[in-house]
Amino acid sequence: MTMTPTVQSTPEDATKLAAFEARIAAGExxxxxxxxxxxxxxxxxxxxxxxxxSECVGMLPEGNWxxxxxxxxxxxxxxxxxxxxxGHGHYIxxxxxxxxxxxxxxxxxxxAGKAKYSSIFNYPTLTWADIGVIGWFVDGAAIVNQxxxxxxxxxxxxxxxxxxxxxxxxxxxxxxxxxAVMSQGTDAQKAMLQDAVNRWWWxxxxxxxxxxxxxxxxxxLLRWKVKRYTNDELRQRFVNLTVPQAQAINVALPDPDLAYxxxxxxxxxxxxxxxxxxxxxxxxxxxxxxxxxxxxxAHDDGAWVRAAAEAHAAKRAARSxxxx
Amino acid sequence: xxxxxxxxxxxxxxxxxxxAPVAPLSxxxxxxxxxxxxxxxxxxxxxYLLRLADDRLILGQRLSEWCGHAPIxxxxxxxxxxxxxxxxxxxxxxxHAGELEGHGRTNDQLAYxxxxxxxxxxxxxxxxxxxxxxxxxxxxFFSALQVPLLExxxxxxxxxxxxxxxxxxxEATYHLRHAGDWMLKLGDGTxxxxxxxxxxxxxxxxxxxxxxxxxxxxxxxxxxxVAADVRLLAGAWRSSxxxxxQAATIALPADGWKATGGRIxxxxxxxxxxxxxxxxxxxxxxxxTW
Numbered sequence: 001m002t003m004t005p006t007v008q009s010t011p012e013d014a015t016k017l018a019a020f021e022a023r024i025a026a027g028e029x030x031x032x033x034x035x036x037x038x039x040x041x042x043x044x045x046x047x048x049x050x051x052x053x054s055e056c057v058g059m060l061p062e063g064n065w066x067x068x069x070x071x072x073x074x075x076x077x078x079x080x081x082x083x084x085x086x087g088h089g090h091y092i093x094x095x096x097x098x099x100x101x102x103x104x105x106x107x108x109x110x111x112a113g114k115a116k117y118s119s120i121f122n123y124p125t126l127t128w129a130d131i132g133v134i135g136w137f138v139d140g141a142a143i144v145n146q147x148x149x150x151x152x153x154x155x156x157x158x159x160x161x162x163x164x165x166x167x168x169x170x171x172x173x174x175x176x177x178x179x180a181v182m183s184q185g186t187d188a189q190k191a192m193l194q195d196a197v198n199r200w201w202w203x204x205x206x207x208x209x210x211x212x213x214x215x216x217x218x219x220x221l222l223r224w225k226v227k228r229y230t231n232d233e234l235r236q237r238f239v240n241l242t243v244p245q246a247q248a249i250n251v252a253l254p255d256p257d258l259a260y261x262x263x264x265x266x267x268x269x270x271x272x273x274x275x276x277x278x279x280x281x282x283x284x285x286x287x288x289x290x291x292x293x294x295x296x297x298a299h300d301d302g303a304w305v306r307a308a309a310e311a312h313a314a315k316r317a318a319r320s321x322x323x324x
Numbered sequence: 325x326x327x328x329x330x331x332x333x334x335x336x337x338x339x340x341x342x343x344a345p346v347a348p349l350s351x352x353x354x355x356x357x358x359x360x361x362x363x364x365x366x367x368x369x370x371x372y373l374l375r376l377a378d379d380r381l382i383l384g385q386r387l388s389e390w391c392g393h394a395p396i397x398x399x400x401x402x403x404x405x406x407x408x409x410x411x412x413x414x415x416x417x418x419x420h421a422g423e424l425e426g427h428g429r430t431n432d433q434l435a436y437x438x439x440x441x442x443x444x445x446x447x448x449x450x451x452x453x454x455x456x457x458x459x460x461x462x463x464x465f466f467s468a469l470q471v472p473l474l475e476x477x478x479x480x481x482x483x484x485x486x487x488x489x490x491x492x493x494x495e496a497t498y499h500l501r502h503a504g505d506w507m508l509k510l511g512d513g514t515x516x517x518x519x520x521x522x523x524x525x526x527x528x529x530x531x532x533x534x535x536x537x538x539x540x541x542x543x544x545x546x547x548x549x550v551a552a553d554v555r556l557l558a559g560a561w562r563s564s565x566x567x568x569x570q571a572a573t574i575a576l577p578a579d580g581w582k583a584t585g586g587r588i589x590x591x592x593x594x595x596x597x598x599x600x601x602x603x604x605x606x607x608x609x610x611x612x613t614w
Contacts, residue, residue: 059392302395308513
């Protein structure tokens with residue numbers, strides 16, 4: 001990844017930094033051509049590329065069910081959803097390029113297994129109910145994160161999030177509707193739904209990242225409005241939103257410690273298995289190898305196609321120059 | 325080593341040397357019993373709609389296999405978009421076919437609970453995707469017929485079909501442009517892309533003729549003004565294909581063996597596997613609502 005090396009602070013930088021922080025404090029957006037601290041740029045490249053990679057890798061678990069979707073309507077909405085995800089990935093890669101890093105560089109990192117993406121996509125989609133539950137939990141969690149990111153200080157990212165959130169809301173409603181219909185269905189459908197909820201609940205809570213006590217760089221990110229709330233605050237918000245939804249369709253959340261706390265008005269939940277979280281982050285989830293290999297294979301198998309498009313564009317340019 | 329004691333030979337019938345007694349043939353013993361692939365349609369109108377619908381459902385299903393695996397993110401989007409258009413059209417056409425058939429079958433029942441031999445798509449659309457060149461060439465060949473066909477169907481005496489055709493024509497025009505652009509890029513691009521596209525065109529060529537194959541179904545619908553005779557569109561198809569092939573420096577093969585049979589339910593071995601995947605979940609839970 002091409003990134004400007006960190007330079008020694010100079011008095012001039014201190015002045016710029018003060019002005020930068022003042023703009024952020026005043027609620028202004030930082031735009032691509034504005035001065036920004038190197039750490040801010042790096043943080044954004046990290047977050048935005050992870051987000052873009054997540055959209056692309058996320059096509060795989062859901063794509064797994066497009067050809068088997070149980071009705072034409074479900075097939076179409078799932079195709080449209082996965083297409084949206086490709087669109088989000090494309091949009092965020094473009095927004096990331098405004099920070100001076102190319103999509104090719106970011107993809108090389110992903111295919112080399114060096115870039116991170118949301119760990120949730122390293123779990124398999126075993127039944128159709130997984131497609132409903134992913135929409136409900138995973139898109140639901142993404143909305144909680146992204147609604148906040150839409151107010152982030154970096155203009156291109158914030159604007160991307162506003163557009164993306166609208167579509168994610170649609171996806172979440174579709175996912176929840178799949179679950180709601182199954183919850184009223186046959187015994188086999190109800191069992192399928194409960195099984196998917198059991199498998200996806202904890203990994204979904206892990207989507208908000210490590211607990212605040214173990215998160216290394218939250219303070220600066222909060223001050224620079226790269227993030228607006230801590231991981232634990234967002235996780236709690238997701239739980240509070242989701243528990244009543246689960247009750248409404250009569251599915252059990254797999255946590256015997258789940259209890260309402262009238263003082264805080266929040267749902268307390270049991271201990272998250274952070275060992276599992278870190279294992280998956282470090283590449284030891286059920287499908288880490290397979291997901292990266294699938295994306296890399298698509299990219300490698302498509303090299304001749306991209307080469308053809310470039311060669312054609314170059315020949316066309318040469319022909320029009322010759323004709324002029 | 326022997327095979328043990330052979331059973332006594334029957335006095336007549338299988339395995340017997342003795343002449344069989346002559347019995348008069350039963351009513352069913354020597355006639356072409358009508359089946360799913362007899363090529364006889366009770367209701368040509370429904371049959372025609374199934375042909376249009378199944379082409380789209382199966383090609384859409386094939387294209388959706390690319391999702392997440394395309395050579396470039398823009399193509400993940402484009403191929404999914406084409407698949408979505410085609411499945412959307414199939415869904416409308418199947419619903420209309422089900423209504424006209426009058427047996428209460430919905431579009432989902434027609435898509436998920438018919439067997440291979442009841443499908444009426446051309447074999448072209450059921451072949452495996454192959455590489456990106458094959459995928460593009462197939463969309464190109466298919467769409468090059470759909471644009472002129474749908475233009476005619478917009479004037480169908482079947483108002484529902486005309487409405488679907490108007491929507492589908494706009495979509496097919498985009499599909500043809502997208503695939504045509506890639507024909508040019510691949511044909512003109514590198515030696516490898518040219519060779520792959522040439523190979524793809526040669527591989528698919530025996531299957532393109534079925535696109536403009538017609539039978540009594542087309543005769544009946546042309547007479548009633550429901551549909552255009554697809555056989556009359558062969559020339560328009562050929563010249564639009566030639567135009568792009570020439571620009572892409574791709575040689576169109578000489579006609580040789582021509583695949584046939586898809587329109588009456590006689591398919592390649594690939595369709596059964598496509599349907600096994602498409603229908604598996606739905607058939608495992610008959611009667612369930614999703």
